[in-house]
Amino acid sequence: MLPAELKESLTEHIASVDHPRELVVDIMFAIQDQFGYLSDEAVEEVAQLLNMSPLEVEELATFYTFIYREPVGKYVIHVCDSVICWMDGYESIRDHLCNKLGVEMGETTSDGLFTLLPVCCIGYCDRSPAILINKKVYGPLTPEKLDDILENLRAQG
Amino acid sequence: MTYPQVLLQNRKPDRIATLEEYQQSGGYQALEDVLHNYSYKDLQEVLIDAVLLGRGGAAFPAGMKLRTVAEDAPFPRYLVCNADEMEPGTFKDRVLIHADPHMLIEGIIIDGYGAKAEKGIIFIRPEYESAARILEREIKIAKEAGFLGKKILGSDHSMEIVVHRSGGRYICGEVTAQLNALMGKRPNPQQPPPYPTEKGLWGMPTVLQNVETLANIPHIIRNGVEWYKNLAKTETGAGTKLFCVSGRVNKPGCFELPMGVRLSEIIEVHAGGMPAGSEYKACLPGGASTRYLPKEFYDIEMDFDPMREVGHRLGTGAIMVFDQKTCLVGATLNLTEFFARESCGWCTPCREGLPYIRDLLLRLEEGEGREEFIPMLQQMSKHLWSSYCAFAPGATSPVESLITYFEDEVREHITQKKCPFK
Numbered sequence: 362m363l364p365a366e367l368k369e370s371l372t373e374h375i376a377s378v379d380h381p382r383e384l385v386v387d388i389m390f391a392i393q394d395q396f397g398y399l400s401d402e403a404v405e406e407v408a409q410l411l412n413m414s415p416l417e418v419e420e421l422a423t424f425y426t427f428i429y430r431e432p433v434g435k436y437v438i439h440v441c442d443s444v445i446c447w448m449d450g451y452e453s454i455r456d457h458l459c460n461k462l463g464v465e466m467g468e469t470t471s472d473g474l475f476t477l478l479p480v481c482c483i484g485y486c487d488r489s490p491a492i493l494i495n496k497k498v499y500g501p502l503t504p505e506k507l508d509d510i511l512e513n514l515r516a517q518g
Numbered sequence: 519m520t521y522p523q524v525l526l527q528n529r530k531p532d533r534i535a536t537l538e539e540y541q542q543s544g545g546y547q548a549l550e551d552v553l554h555n556y557s558y559k560d561l562q563e564v565l566i567d568a569v570l571l572g573r574g575g576a577a578f579p580a581g582m583k584l585r586t587v588a589e590d591a592p593f594p595r596y597l598v599c600n601a602d603e604m605e606p607g608t609f610k611d612r613v614l615i616h617a618d619p620h621m622l623i624e625g626i627i628i629d630g631y632g633a634k635a636e637k638g639i640i641f642i643r644p645e646y647e648s649a650a651r652i653l654e655r656e657i658k659i660a661k662e663a664g665f666l667g668k669k670i671l672g673s674d675h676s677m678e679i680v681v682h683r684s685g686g687r688y689i690c691g692e693v694t695a696q697l698n699a700l701m702g703k704r705p706n707p708q709q710p711p712p713y714p715t716e717k718g719l720w721g722m723p724t725v726l727q728n729v730e731t732l733a734n735i736p737h738i739i740r741n742g743v744e745w746y747k748n749l750a751k752t753e754t755g756a757g758t759k760l761f762c763v764s765g766r767v768n769k770p771g772c773f774e775l776p777m778g779v780r781l782s783e784i785i786e787v788h789a790g791g792m793p794a795g796s797e798y799k800a801c802l803p804g805g806a807s808t809r810y811l812p813k814e815f816y817d818i819e820m821d822f823d824p825m826r827e828v829g830h831r832l833g834t835g836a837i838m839v840f841d842q843k844t845c846l847v848g849a850t851l852n853l854t855e856f857f858a859r860e861s862c863g864w865c866t867p868c869r870e871g872l873p874y875i876r877d878l879l880l881r882l883e884e885g886e887g888r889e890e891f892i893p894m895l896q897q898m899s900k901h902l903w904s905s906y907c908a909f910a911p912g913a914t915s916p917v918e919s920l921i922t923y924f925e926d927e928v929r930e931h932i933t934q935k936k937c938p939f940k
């Protein structure tokens with residue numbers, strides 16, 4: 362399933378380290394970057410590349426917050442819901458996002474652009490309420506600022 | 519009030535300090551000095567004398583940790599830099615890496631020398647992708663400048679550093695869970711013995727330190743133990759501390775202040791005071807796994823010992839400030855949600871106990887609480903102390919201290935059959 366070029370670079374990387382298993386998260390991320398998420402097939406692929414069992418890969422894939430085992434949108438929005446963002450009103454940010462995008466937390470818009478997910482403290486409490494979009498931070502947020510951000514992303518498609 | 523800036527001396531609003539800038543401020547002189555004039559045992563001794571205590575939350579003496587690596591321990595040995603920083607409220611390591619990455623790199627190389635470790639690994643959370651990229655780029659630059667690689671600066675010490683990205687889970691910040699994560703295993707904690715300094719990564723001796731701890735090391739070498747101890751305001755303390763302040767303050771941020779500076783000064787002077795109409799009610803002084811610090815401790819010296827003396831912990835020094843208008847039952851519910859979600863699920867008291875506590879708090883917050891919930895919360899918190907790792911006792915800190923200091927507020931939820939703040 363992997364494009365030949367990607368497979369080659371991953372194989373090379375794996376051959377260059379003492380303990381291939383240490384790369385399992387990197388390999389999962391690399392494949393996820395290519396396809397957006399980690400499909401069943403991808404789990405098998407990771408296992409084969411690293412000489413692990415698919416089950417060993419699966420227990421990691423489902424453990425980590427930033428590995429997605431289901432299809433996600435082009436932009437994955439992680440909304441911080443930990444205590445400082447809670448104090449600063451993350452709930453209104455979350456509700457505004459849900460209304461604006463017409464989806465619930467955990468869902469993806471029908472145009473495949475946006476996925477909403479909760480996340481715990483992302484380490485930007487000095488900029489709360491804060492969110493991550495594709496691992497890039499935005500904050501402190503207001504509903505107006507959110508509208509601008511969403512519009513910009515939509516314009517980029 | 520301004521104090522000497524050590525760790526953040528080269529901080530700029532919009533970019534990192536370059537290698538040249540770091541060197542102009544004295545950077546990499548300590549490395550040169552250590553490699554040529556110190557035995558690895560000398561180095562351990564200096565760090566012990568300087569009372570450099572771990573900044574990741576547990577306050578273990580850094581020099582002692584190096585010393586627990588046995589003289590005849592096998593090779594390769596590893597040095598892991600913990601940049602996971604997932605404790606809610608904490609963002610100092612992020613600020614430090616974005617200010618002066620070479621300070622951390624120099625700290626890692628010197629600490630590596632103290633353990634005769636030739637392989638350094640920086641374990642970093644995925645939310646800090648920009649910091650991970652900075653580090654990868656600057657590690658290359660340090661290598662080109664001869665500070666990394668084989669026989670550094672003509673000495674016998676060799677070292678390589680790699681950046682390891684986490685997939686993102688709070689428990690990965692705990693030492694033994696982090697080692698499992700690094701080995702591509704499910705990041706469950708592992709109770710010692712064996713201790714990581716004896717059998718850690720791939721069964722080899724492994725020293726693990728927090729980012730801020732490591733960044734202190736070059737300065738201790740360059741300026742001496744006495745200078746370092748004198749930075750602190752307290753008699754027993756040493757050095758500066760990066761305090762992250764968030765919540766109900768006018769200027770949230772990360773401030774480098776003397777160890778032992780008073781909480782009131784941090785809030786009023788450095789974090790710009792509290793907003794108009796807000797009064798101090800409590801703070802969590804060192805992340806989500808510390809206890810609420812009520813008004814009676816408003817003037818406390820923020821250092822490990824003074825906090826311990828009154829039954830509290832400095833933790834990571836991440837101060838989250840709550841005002842009189844904030845419901846602490848609601849805050850504790852939120853914190854318990856965090857811990858329930860992030861529990862690794864390995865042992866039963868933690869996996870089952872946290873959702874139980876969350877449920878009691880949720881019912882209290884929704885006005886469905888009963889008087890017997892209060893002793894139930896206390897009892898459940900106690901049960902969690904028999905969990906497998908330090909995660910669970912930390913998780914009970916807000917709950918237990920809520921009842922110790924704010925029992926009346928909890929009871930109001932019961933008698934009024936609603937949250938009095940809503």
Ligand SMILES: Cc1cc2nc3c(=O)[nH]c(=O)nc-3n(C[C@H](O)[C@H](O)[C@H](O)COP(=O)(O)O)c2cc1C
Binds near residue numbers: 602
């Ligand atoms: C649940 C849990 C989470 C932790 N998370 C972190 C973390 O994110 N960063 C960190 O440096 N230490 C964290 N620690 C503390 C580490 O286990 C360890 O004590 C520390 O990294 C050692 O470095 P130090 O001595 O330099 O502080 C955590 C501990 C526990 C129990």
Ligand code: SF4
Binds near residue numbers: 865
């Ligand atoms: S206390 Fe919690 S985090 Fe620690 S091992 Fe048990 S389930 Fe995992």
Ligand code: FES
Binds near residue numbers: 447486606
């Ligand atoms: S609580 Fe939201 S970034 Fe820390």
